[in-house]
Amino acid sequence: MYASEEFGAIRVTTHRHGDDLLSAGLGLRGLAGAPAPFAQPAAPTPEELRRRAIQSSWKGIADLGPLGGFGTLYGQVPDVPGREFTTFATLPGAQASHRVLLQVPDAFDRTKRCLVVTASPGTRGIYGSIALAGAWGLPKGCAVAYTDKAAGSGYFDTTDDSGVALDGTRAKAGEVPLEFEPKGATTLGGIAVKHAHSGDNPEADWGRHVLHAVRFGLAMLDRAFPEEAPFTPGNTRIIATGLSNGGGAVLRAAGEDTDGMLAAVVALAPNIHVAGHGRPFFDYATEAAVLLPAALAAGAFDDAPFARVANAQPPAWALRGASLRLHGRLSETLPTAQASEALAMLRASGWRDDAMAVGASSTSLDLWRTVTVAYASAYLRRPVGDMPCGYQYRPQHTGGMARPVDAIVRAAWWADGSGSPPGAGILLTGGTDLSLDPTLPGNLCLRELWTGQGGDARRLREAVAATAAALPRDDLPIFVVHGAQDGLIPVGFSSEPYVTWLRASGRSPVFWKVPYAQHFDAFLAFPDFGDRHAPLLPFGYAALDRAWACVAEGRALPEDAAVRDTRPRGPGPLTASALAVPAT
Structure with a gap:
């Protein structure tokens, strides 16, 4: 039923003797430490890239600091030897693949037959959920199946026609199958990112990605333990779990699991919405990108961390209110009144003060713009070089010009990238002007794609509507x-x-x-x-x-x-x- 032939070429690796499944041999202290080194920085080995990717994924999700209690009050990072099975899998009708991975511990408990399936948070790569699904399942003798849900950091560089191979190393198009290879890209296209430029609407398929990972996991368990085959939902307990976008993905899978494969679902901070209930992420994120910088100037947020970014020149919170008034978005003239007006608008649309205070961190890190740019491109199925609102991903050359160090940064993209540039040597350009509030025009353009009446706005809203959750079966245990x-x-x-x-x-x-x-x-x-x-x-x-x-x-x-x-x-x-x- 779950034949491995469905998934094409499978890469199988063993991880023992200082290179385990859960931490690649780093242990808790190593995961929390400096980035795992490469012996030859411009040409890291697959083993080095995997170790760094696992470390980056842990650091991106868990608090491993000395005050956080990980490893003492909760959580563990034991040595878990085992095998990994990975491939590029493609859903019927999709243009781009999603990377799937199964980790099978040597101590896999064949009597209880436990499979944990997970999807990466945000747009992270394949190990994105290891601190949740791997940390819980692997020490318990469960196998863990991962999907990057057609996102990830398999960036394609149009300037040298290179992308990411199955082992994480960079290769030229045509040499080996690549994680992502855009169609019709030119050398002027910049950096192509699978989530933004695949031509699919991958979010609409999040649930299918998770269920496809289930089938992959079962097929690989058949391969790992042929004497115990077949592994099926009837004899293997399958628990789906994920965080953030991964949490939304497993809830979407719950609503699309017509075969009854899932035994339970645990979703953390899920990016989920239901038609006619709540608000889709693109709606409230583009709203926050425009209004929240102005609202955070209100006295209610005087002591909120990140609300007043000290190194902003000139300070953003003092400018956004005035800029919005010039664009006809606010009517008040005094800065304090503008802040109060923006705050009232956000409250009226459902924002709570505690969420806005914490949202200051996303504002100071420019996350609202970073993520909505990629979503807009995906929803509108835009190719590389034609992103909405004039945006583009470009290589960040050291000192403004190409140098050998750029090859070092590019070699580490798969391990270090979050799947949502900027970062890891990639710039987000466009959508700006020469005013004192240069990012506002792009943010207003993105907001208009949700609120406007043009063709792109209608197409974007239709794409978002395709991401709404369906109702799960009535006997499925669901934890939120x-x-x-x-x-x-x-x-x-x-x-x-x-x-x-x-x-x-x-x-x-x-x-x-x-x-x-x-x-x-x-x-x-x-x-x-x-x-x-x-x-x-x-x-x-x-x-x-x-x-x-x-x-x-x-x-x-x-x-x-x-x-x-x-x-x-x-x-x-x-x-x-x-x-x-x-x-x-």
Whole structure:
């Protein structure tokens, strides 16, 4: 039923003796340390790239700092030897592949037959969810199947016609199959990114990507243990879990699992929406990109971390209100009144003050613009060189000119890139003017793609509509875990309306709304920011424990209110008393 021939060429590698599945031999201390080195920086080996990609994925998701409690209060990074099976898989009708990977520990428990399937958060590469799915499943003897859901950092450079091979190294088009090779690209196209330039609307297929990864995982288990085959949903318990976009992907899979493959779903901070309920991400993210810099000048955010970026010249919070008035978006004339007006507009559209205060971090890091640029290009199926609003990804040459160091940066793109430039030696250009608020024109253009009436706006809204969730089967255990102070995917726009919709439709999801938790556990290492918040990952691990107890042991599902006593970490190390993690 799940023949490996469906997936084409499979790369199989073994990982033992200082190069394991969970940390590539780095262990917790190594994961938290300096970037794993390359012996020859311009020509890293597949093993070196894998190690660095795993490290980058851990650092991008988990708080591994000395105050965060990982490895002492929750979580672990044991040595897990085993094998990996990976390939480029393509959904029927899609133009670009999604990378799929199965990790099979040597200690795989053939008696309980557990398969964890996961999708990467954000637009990260294949190991993006290792700190959640891998850290929970591999030490328990589960196999873990990953999908990058047709995103990832397999960047294609049109200037030298090179992309990323299956082993993570760079290769020229035509030499070997590449993770992404854009059609019709010219040398003037800049950097091509799979999520933005594939010609697909990959978000519309998130659920299919996850279910395809399930089939891949089962087929590879047949290959790994032929004497135990076949592995099927009937004899293998399959739990889907993901964070952020990965959380949205597993909930989408829950609604599209017509074959009943999934035994339970655990979604953390999911980017999810339902037609007529909540708000799609592109809607509220483009709104935040325009209005939030002005609103954060209000006195309500005087002590919010990142609300007043000290090195902004001139300060953005003092300029955005005036710029919006010049563009006819605000009517007040005084800066304080402009801030109050922008704040009132955001509140009227459903934003809560705690989400806006935490959203200041996304504002200061320019995340709203970074992510919505790529989404707009994907929704409109734009090729490289023709992104909406004049945007483009370009190589960042050292000192403004090409130098040998550029080859070093490019060689590490697959390991270091987040899948959403800028970063890792890639610039986001275009969408700016010569004013004192240069990014506003591009942000207004992106916002107009949601609110406008032109052809592109209509096509974009149709593409977003194709990403809405469908209703899962009524007996599927679903856990939704979301930070009450999430400032990137506010719970009031995503999980709350989704859970309300499920319950109104006769479903019984478990909803843990975690006080003081926000979207990025990795941000908790920042001074002052981490003092005010609690981590989300320990609640994800606890939800997975309870999901497993439910499907494997018949235990009753827990209640919603189990996390209400969680407190902020405070200025010192995280303590067990601050975490109201439900016991199993």
